[in-house]
Amino acid sequence: MNSDQAKTAYIFTAESLRKKFRFSEFFAEKLITSVAFLSIAVIILIFFFVFRESLPAFKGKPKATTENKVSAGNKPESYGSSEPATAEQKPETYSGEEKVTTEKKPETYTGAEPTAANKPETNGADKDTSVSADEVNPDASLRPSAKAENEGSLGSLFGSEWFPVSENPRYGMIPLFVGTFKVTLIAILFAAPIAILAALFSSSFASPWLREWIKPAIELLAGFPSVVIGFFALMVMATFFQNLFGYETRLNSFVGGIAMALAAIPIIFTITEDALTAIPATYKEASLALGASKWQTAVFVTLPAATPGIFAAVLLGVGRVFGETMIALMATGNAALSGLNPFESVRTLAATIGAEMAEVVFGDMHYGILFLIGSLLFVFNFSINAIAEFYIKGKLIKKIQGR
Amino acid sequence: MRLKNKIIGGAITSASAVSVILIISIIVIILVVTIIGGKDKISWEFITSFPKEGMMEGGIFPAIYGTALLVIIMSIAAVPFGAITAIYLSEYAHEKSWIAQSIRFAVRTLATVPSIIFGLFGLGFFIQFVGPGMDKWFLGGQLKWAQPNLLWASLTMALLTLPVVIVSVEEAIRTVPRELREASLALGATKWQTIKKVVIPGSISGIMTGTILAVSRGAGEVAPILFTGAAYSLATLPTSVSDQFMNLGYHIYVMSTQSSNVDKTLPIQFATTLVLLMLTFTLNLAAVLIRSSLRRRVK
Numbered sequence: 271m272n273s274d275q276a277k278t279a280y281i282f283t284a285e286s287l288r289k290k291f292r293f294s295e296f297f298a299e300k301l302i303t304s305v306a307f308l309s310i311a312v313i314i315l316i317f318f319f320v321f322r323e324s325l326p327a328f329k330g331k332p333k334a335t336t337e338n339k340v341s342a343g344n345k346p347e348s349y350g351s352s353e354p355a356t357a358e359q360k361p362e363t364y365s366g367e368e369k370v371t372t373e374k375k376p377e378t379y380t381g382a383e384p385t386a387a388n389k390p391e392t393n394g395a396d397k398d399t400s401v402s403a404d405e406v407n408p409d410a411s412l413r414p415s416a417k418a419e420n421e422g423s424l425g426s427l428f429g430s431e432w433f434p435v436s437e438n439p440r441y442g443m444i445p446l447f448v449g450t451f452k453v454t455l456i457a458i459l460f461a462a463p464i465a466i467l468a469a470l471f472s473s474s475f476a477s478p479w480l481r482e483w484i485k486p487a488i489e490l491l492a493g494f495p496s497v498v499i500g501f502f503a504l505m506v507m508a509t510f511f512q513n514l515f516g517y518e519t520r521l522n523s524f525v526g527g528i529a530m531a532l533a534a535i536p537i538i539f540t541i542t543e544d545a546l547t548a549i550p551a552t553y554k555e556a557s558l559a560l561g562a563s564k565w566q567t568a569v570f571v572t573l574p575a576a577t578p579g580i581f582a583a584v585l586l587g588v589g590r591v592f593g594e595t596m597i598a599l600m601a602t603g604n605a606a607l608s609g610l611n612p613f614e615s616v617r618t619l620a621a622t623i624g625a626e627m628a629e630v631v632f633g634d635m636h637y638g639i640l641f642l643i644g645s646l647l648f649v650f651n652f653s654i655n656a657i658a659e660f661y662i663k664g665k666l667i668k669k670i671q672g673r
Numbered sequence: 674m675r676l677k678n679k680i681i682g683g684a685i686t687s688a689s690a691v692s693v694i695l696i697i698s699i700i701v702i703i704l705v706v707t708i709i710g711g712k713d714k715i716s717w718e719f720i721t722s723f724p725k726e727g728m729m730e731g732g733i734f735p736a737i738y739g740t741a742l743l744v745i746i747m748s749i750a751a752v753p754f755g756a757i758t759a760i761y762l763s764e765y766a767h768e769k770s771w772i773a774q775s776i777r778f779a780v781r782t783l784a785t786v787p788s789i790i791f792g793l794f795g796l797g798f799f800i801q802f803v804g805p806g807m808d809k810w811f812l813g814g815q816l817k818w819a820q821p822n823l824l825w826a827s828l829t830m831a832l833l834t835l836p837v838v839i840v841s842v843e844e845a846i847r848t849v850p851r852e853l854r855e856a857s858l859a860l861g862a863t864k865w866q867t868i869k870k871v872v873i874p875g876s877i878s879g880i881m882t883g884t885i886l887a888v889s890r891g892a893g894e895v896a897p898i899l900f901t902g903a904a905y906s907l908a909t910l911p912t913s914v915s916d917q918f919m920n921l922g923y924h925i926y927v928m929s930t931q932s933s934n935v936d937k938t939l940p941i942q943f944a945t946t947l948v949l950l951m952l953t954f955t956l957n958l959a960a961v962l963i964r965s966s967l968r969r970r971v972k
Binding site for chain 1: 685699706757766788796889922943946949
């Protein structure tokens with residue numbers, strides 16, 4: 271089109287009606303599309319990098335030895351040649367001693383034996399040279415250190431002792447799992463009934479104006495930083511419950527569990543409430559028309575119809591408690607015990623990462639194990655989310671629509 | 674029979690009402706306890722002065738300043754990306770397409786990933802991967818970026834708060850009436866022009882809510898910054914993004930668990946908690962109010 275036409279009358283031609291190519295628009299749309307993939311990219315990156323950093327925990331013996339040699343020039347401090355090396359030497363030289371820890375050592379040793387036997391040549395050679403050349407040659411001292419690391423991993427990853435910073439480090443994750451499950455169980459046993467009942471009240475019994483108030487009020491609890499809840503549990507709840515029940519350790523899995531329940535309640539409440547209100551009004555109307563009372567409708571019609579949603583809500587609550595760090599750090603006592611007594615201190619997986627990552631040497635075994643725990647947490651949370659998603663999407667919709 | 678029914682009904686109704694009251698009273702108790710514990714210590718001087726005598730005396734200004742810097746840089750990173758993702762999801766992507774579905778799934782997953790995992794990611798990605806790369810290419814191996822600092826902590830926090838922004842902006846975009854969009858398109862505006870002139874102005878309150886919620890979340894989270902940049906005690910305020918910083922939540926955590934004299938500093942701890950709680954509480958309240966007025970607009 272030219273300016274004359276535009277002035278007099280607008281004449282539509284095939285040319286003028288065709289979409290004009292505007293570079294800025296094209297650019298903006300492509301930019302928007304690519305930015306939208308950021309969240310997917312972040313998920314993949316998280317998985318990749320958290321897993322990548324956990325590799326030191328898996329490294330095989332010969333590989334670890336060579337890699338240590340290469341990287342030794344770059345970061346000499348990180349493999350502070352003395353510490354792990356002495357840990358390895360101890361059982362060799364003082365094997366006959368009366369110490370309890372050294373007594374235990376041979377057991378974990380034998381556990382690692384089969385894998386050690388797979389690569390006998392390099393190992394045997396290392397063993398012999400390292401003891402003699404240890405003091406003279408720093409390079410050689412790296413070899414037994416790698417061996418000590420590896421032994422810790424294979425022998426005691428599923429052991430019942432978590433002593434990551436002792437001379438003879440053991441990374442048994444059983445107490446951490448026991449602690450995490452204990453706290454999670456207590457938190458969910460406390461949070462789920464309260465949150466579900468509250469959601470039932472808000473959706474079925476409360477008048478509309480009351481509902482308008484309850485929902486935002488409970489969602490305010492979700493806005494409380496976990497460090498504040500942890501502080502409250504540490505300073506107030508711990509003392510209160512100790513006076514109430516009279517147990518010995520002030521900070522234990524019970525206090526931690528109750529505190530985490532406070533963090534889980536808003537999540538379970540919100541999702542349950544959404545699931546309950548998503549039930550079609552025809553369900554309730556049919557039930558009421560048949561003569562059922564209000565509570566009968568709520569308990570026997572609405573609640574069963576929303577079961578998949580409630581299940582998903584509890585699952586997401588579990589996920590929240592499982593990964594909660596600050597409350598666990600502050601209120602559970604952080605002792606890696608594996609007893610089943612709820613009034614005992616525990617150490618959860620997430621709290622272990624939070625407490626130990628600051629002191630760890632980058633790139634060594636302990637560092638790798640902590641990232642391994644992180645990967646486990648991530649995978650666990652990812653699957654919980656996927657299951658919950660499936661339940662909300664698939665089952666609830668199918669159930670409501672009667673297909 | 675009828676009596677039995679009445680009793681069960683009454684029990685269930687009252688049990689559910691008690692649960693609501695219990696939850697709300699927990700909120701009130703936390704607020705009241707923190708206010709009572711911190712009210713003697715809190716003052717203008719406490720907020721604006723530096724800590725003295727190894728944290729035993731003085732104020733918490735550096736922690737407030739560090740938290741403010743953290744959330745500002747975090748918002749600069751998170752809000753545009755979150756808003757753009759929300760625009761894509763609501764304006765460009767088809768609801769049923771696998772791309773939209775998987776982006777939504779990723780956003781929801783991101784919202785449920787434990788915050789400590791973000792901390793690990795920040796350490797593994799920014800400090801162990803990006804930082805050393807930057808040092809190598811820009812500074813010739815000099816150690817500057819490959820260590821915990823304000824920038825990495827803020828970016829880690831931005832990832833954590835991204836879903837918060839996306840969800841609230843999307844919610845707001847959905848309140849922009851379809852007719853407005855259609856009118857704009859009918860007048861000959863292109864899709865991008867419609868988004869720029871109609872959709873974004875219409876959803877500005879949602880972007881604000883998202884920012885407020887993200888700031889409140891970012892101010893309160895501690896786990897992601899534990900090893901990506903927070904420091905317990907610093908003599909000076911951070912002057913560049915490559916400095917470490919103090920943070921309110923981290924301050925509370927360290928003071929209450931690792932301080933040498935927990936009892937003596939208890940008033941300071943309560944006052945710090947009060948400041949943090951008031952900050953997040955006010956922000957959340959503002960977001961709730963904006964959001965509920967938004968919901969009313971839809972109705």
